[in-house]
Amino acid sequence: MTPGARVAAAIEILDSINDGQPAEAALTRWARGSRFAGSGDRAAVRDFVYDALRHWRSDAERGGGTSGRARMIGRLRCADLECETYFNGVGHAPEPLSEQETSAGQAPETTGDLWNLPDWLVEIFKSSLGDAAETTALALTQRAPVTLRVNTTRTDRDAVQAQLRSEGVQTVPNPRAPTALTVTEGPRRLRNASSYLTGLVEMQDASSQAAILGISGTGRALDYCAGGGGKSLALAALGWTVTAHDIDEGRMRDLPVRATRGGHDIKQCSPDNVGTAGLFDLVLCDAPCSGAGTWRRAPEAKWALTPDRLDALITLQVDVLDASIKHVEPGGQLVYATCSVLPRENMGQVDAFLTRHDGWRLVRSESWSVDASGDGFFVAVLSKT
Numbered sequence: 001m002t003p004g005a006r007v008a009a010a011i012e013i014l015d016s017i018n019d020g021q022p023a024e025a026a027l028t029r030w031a032r033g034s035r036f037a038g039s040g041d042r043a044a045v046r047d048f049v050y051d052a053l054r055h056w057r058s059d060a061e062r063g064g065g066t067s068g069r070a071r072m073i074g075r076l077r078c079a080d081l082e083c084e085t086y087f088n089g090v091g092h093a094p095e096p097l098s099e100q101e102t103s104a105g106q107a108p109e110t111t112g113d114l115w116n117l118p119d120w121l122v123e124i125f126k127s128s129l130g131d132a133a134e135t136t137a138l139a140l141t142q143r144a145p146v147t148l149r150v151n152t153t154r155t156d157r158d159a160v161q162a163q164l165r166s167e168g169v170q171t172v173p174n175p176r177a178p179t180a181l182t183v184t185e186g187p188r189r190l191r192n193a194s195s196y197l198t199g200l201v202e203m204q205d206a207s208s209q210a211a212i213l214g215i216s217g218t219g220r221a222l223d224y225c226a227g228g229g230g231k232s233l234a235l236a237a238l239g240w241t242v243t244a245h246d247i248d249e250g251r252m253r254d255l256p257v258r259a260t261r262g263g264h265d266i267k268q269c270s271p272d273n274v275g276t277a278g279l280f281d282l283v284l285c286d287a288p289c290s291g292a293g294t295w296r297r298a299p300e301a302k303w304a305l306t307p308d309r310l311d312a313l314i315t316l317q318v319d320v321l322d323a324s325i326k327h328v329e330p331g332g333q334l335v336y337a338t339c340s341v342l343p344r345e346n347m348g349q350v351d352a353f354l355t356r357h358d359g360w361r362l363v364r365s366e367s368w369s370v371d372a373s374g375d376g377f378f379v380a381v382l383s384k385t
Helices: 003-018 023-032 039-054 056-063 068-078 099-103 111-115 119-139 157-166 187-192 206-213 230-237 255-262 299-304 307-327 347-356
Strands: 146-150 170-173 180-185 201-203 220-223 241-245 267-269 280-286 328-338 360-368 377-384
Touching (some): 003 039, 039 299, 056 068, 056 111, 146 230, 180 187, 180 206, 201 230, 206 230, 206 360, 206 377, 220 230, 230 241, 230 255, 307 328, 328 347, 347 360, 347 377
Parallel strands (some): 220 280, 241 267, 280 328
Antiparallel strands (some): 146 201, 328 377
16 A cells, blocks of 8 residues: 555544544454555554544644544644645545645644643643643553563563564563563564463563562462453462453453463453352452553543543442452452552542441552553552451
């Protein structure tokens, strides 16, 4: 595909997203109908689409409209690329810019446009994050790093770095966690790399890794909101005997394959049976949340979140925490975690929990900001006396 044809494809997909289709579904539909597109073409189109989603407001301002075409004009202008190179009408490229399009558009001026946040979230960021509000909002408009967790039960970081290098994947140590490697070259080779296929590395953000590494001890652990099981695998690598549970069992469908690949024995427990699974030395609640610390990976979630939806998530977090404590052994640990940067979902929930429940104390809490090393993340360790 020519550069112009890639932009035309992105315009088509962005128009589908404007019409209410989820981004992944729109990308998949386009790819299935565009068998001529190679892997490099698909990657380039995907990058255009997700960069536009991260800059949804500022690209519209620069492009002078909210259509897919206007947003791609804004995207190219933001990247200091000549629109005429891509909008030339040659082959499958979009038609050249009209006189109106050439003169339309302006630099973003409002805080919501500059920060690429809904206006109601701008106020929440300002009031809850203070001086870090702007830095956090702008960090969420950038692409996230590709980060690996080294399976230290099977190898060490230096050895796996060398093996990845031989397979065309360049990495550097990530400062956020001693098990973390950031991919600097060849990320699309990972899925076929022997290091990945044999379980020497797993994809996991460095902040998430750091949170798990900060948990002390070993014993029986219940990953209460396991999802895909990344934290179950990380706990198993630290020597915990792990049982994975999720209210939606379908989310754990890939966990058996991942556990086998990594050499871990992880049991799965259905919601119907978790009550008879006994008590655990550790219960991890990676609670459903806004995902505000990961919006650069899932930018649609930023635009889909509403005040009512945030309130509903806060209520759900309360319910999850209150349901999980009956599984903690006396003297055991309850670990509450979110991938949010909003204090209301983090320490706000911990403080409320301690008010509701006697016999618990906060051992420690830690948070990580959104930056080049990792996503925004929060963890609190509570002990049952």
